[in-house]
Amino acid sequence: MKMIVAVDRQWGIGYKGDLLARVRADLMNFKKHTAGKTVVYGSNTLATFPGGKPLKNRENIILHPSVDFKVEGAIVAHSLDELFEILRARENTENVYVIGGASVYTQLLPYCDTAIVTKFDKSYEKDVYIPDLDASDAWECREVGEKQVSDAETDTEGGLEFYFTIYERTKEHRTI
DSSP, rough: OOOEEOOOOTOEEETTTEEOOHHHHHHHHHHHHTSSEEEEHHHHHHHHSGGOOOOTTSSSEEEOOOOTTTTTTTESSSHHHHHOOOOOOSOGGGGEEEEEOOHHHHHHHGGGGEEEEEOOOOOOSSSOOOGGGGTTTHHHHHEOOEEEEOOTTSSSSSEEEEEEEEEEEEEEGGGO
16 A cells, blocks of 8 residues: 655644645646545545545545445445455555545554655644654655745745655565
8 A cells, every 4th residue: 555645844734624735736746646546535535625525537435434424436444444355355455545634644554565745845834744754764765856846826835845755664664
């Protein structure tokens, strides 16, 4: 499994139920990696999508504890055991991406071997974080892309510097 996320300097990912920044290049990078793949996320993340509907051109799996929770166009897993049962039926878990929110990242991070991280070179006001992969000996940054800069015409702010990075779990810390 892989995770894909955008973080600020302190590994914050959101504030008051929304992303820290909406940057077109980051959203396009997300789409490039996840289109045609399986995405796993929680109901709070679902609520941030346009119309509160599952993402198009992906198999959507939503983690939610209530057996009464149903979403048209998505599979609902009510526990990690149920999620893993669903995923075991897939031929290739390399095409499974964890996309949020914080509690889903935290629950599934031990099962991920790759993290695709957009790193915003800024500190935002935030109330939701994920673990700092740079501070963990279980993860190693294997790739840092060229510096990107946001555009005020297409993004929530202009002049924001950011990088597309790829982290891999170190061999001695692989669980699966």
